[in-house]
Amino acid sequence: MNLFSPTTAAGTDGLDAIRTDPGGAVLGFDFDGTLAPIVDDPAAARAHPRAAAALARLAPRVGALAIITGRPAAVAVEYGGLDGVDGLVVLGQYGLERWESGALTTPEPPPGVAEARAKLPEVLKAAGAPDATYVEDKGQALAVHTRRCPEPQVALDRLRGVLEALAERTGLAVEPGRFVLELRPPGMDKGMALRRFLDETRPARPGGRPFPSAVLFAGDDLGDLAAYDAIDALRAEGVPGVKVCSGSAEVTALADRADLVVDGPDGVVRFLDALTDSLDAR
DSSP states (O other), X not given: OOTTOOSSHHHHHHHHHHHHOGGGEEEEEOSBTXXXXXXXXXXXXXXXXXXXXXXXXXXGGSSEEEEEOSSOHHHHXXXXXXXXXXXXXEEEGGGTEEEETTEEEOOOOXXXXXXXXXXXXXXXXXXXXXXXXXXXXXXXXXXXXXXXXSSHHHHHHHHHHXXXXXXXXXXXXXXXETTEEEEEOSSOOHHHHHHHHHHHTOOOOGGGOOSOSEEEEEEOSGGGHHHHHHHHHHHHTTOOEEEEEEOOSSOOHHHHHOSEXXXXXXXXXXXXXXXXXXXXXX
């Protein structure tokens, strides 16, 4: 696969715009499934061994670089080995948290999270959740994983209704993912986080050059579709954009909308290296 051959005209225009004016480009990346391989135990996830180095090479060549993830920002930094990547911003919990230059900003979780945390064990037991069901407590959210179960999709479907009911009672939203349902505060998604990041990082550019000159987002899961929506909206406003999919057999919805599909986190890292090489060559 040629990493520099998007399958859409809009994606080609977006990648050309990044190459032409990288100092005005904003690049965003999901973490799990995009920079880090998906694993059975979320606590065992680690970024691709070359991801941090690839991001560190690219960061000084572009206008802004961000990771937008459902994980707590500090966890993504730790699991990604990202604390040494100068200029990187990590937006955790779908944008509720921000890590930058070693400083973490995080709000207090809404009371519904504590209520859901207290009720969740009883809800799962009453629903007959398999023993291998795993609850990941993110502080600002609660993620129920069924990947370890013998029939993960069957288990997820069984729990969907009761978790949606619990979310409604506690004022939370349900975010579906790859064999996971996450209960989290409403009102923020990766698309909103991306747009807010653009507004907050808008620099004064010499000669009145536009910012952003182009926007790219790479993701793999359903929660990343909101960032794709943001790219589409930016295109309608005249900002070139690129939607990159870290492909997998588990989720195809992103590949259907992407301009460029690469082979999982390894493909994403190779894309980062190739993009940096092309910018250096220019």
